[in-house]
Amino acid sequence: MDKLYLLSSQARACLICAGKIPFEPKPVFRIHPKSKILVVGQAPGTKVQNTGIPWNDPSGEELRRWLDVGREEFYNEEIFGILPMGFCYPGKGNSGDLPPRPECAPTWHPQFLKELPDLKLILLIGQYAQRYYLNGERKSNLTETVKAFKDYLPQYFPLVHPSPRNRLWQRKNPWFEKQVIPELRQHVFEVMNA
Incomplete structure (x- = not known):
């Protein structure tokens, strides 16, 4: 615990x-040495940056629905660790938030992963997490990578970002709700109850 506490500090x-x-750095993440599932998303949005609570927005509500967990379970760090690709809000771009800063994940993720002996599953949410963790194992695009989620189990589970901006993607890809979400819930349930 001491090493992880120091690293978190x-x-x-x-x-x-x-x-x-555009703001003072205010890293937002949650981690515990007993974390079993790691949620790797993009970077905090403005609401999360202001509250300091990751996934405390409509995207988080949708993610918890996908996982079939409540807020209490989701924010239990002994179950879910949360390490975004960028720990701070990156600013606004032309079509939404800017990408996560490229320095963050390479600097911090490898150090944190060494301190998580109970980690069983890493949820890779969005293209930035998938590019970083899956490297050359990704398919031709995010849709194909998510569709091939079984190729990455049991270590990784790639997902589209649960942002309201991706509702159109979900409507165009009904297989996601029908095939991927039930499998996701099953894997999360098994890890939580192992």
Whole structure:
């Protein structure tokens, strides 16, 4: 616990992106040495940046629906660790938030992963997480990667981002709700209850 506590303290004090983002760095993540499932998303949005609570927005509500877990379970760090690709809000772009800062994940993720001996499943939410963790194992695009989720189990489970912006994608890809979500719930249930 001491090593992870020290690492978390260092990450919370991180200034690696100072001057490259529109606000003072305010890293948002949650982790515990007993975390079983790691949620790797993009980066905090403005609401999350302001509250300091990850996935505390409509995307989080949708993600919890997909996982079939309530807020209490989701924010239990002994079950779910949360390490976004970028720990701080990256700013606004032309069509939504900017991508996560590229310095963050390579700096912090490998160090955190070494301190999570009980980790059983990593949820890779969106293209940035999938690009980083799956590297050359990704399919031709996000849709194909998510469709081939079984290829990455039992370690990784790739997902589309649960943002309201992706509702159109979900309507165009009804297989996601019918095939992927039930499998996701089953894997999460098994890990939580192992």
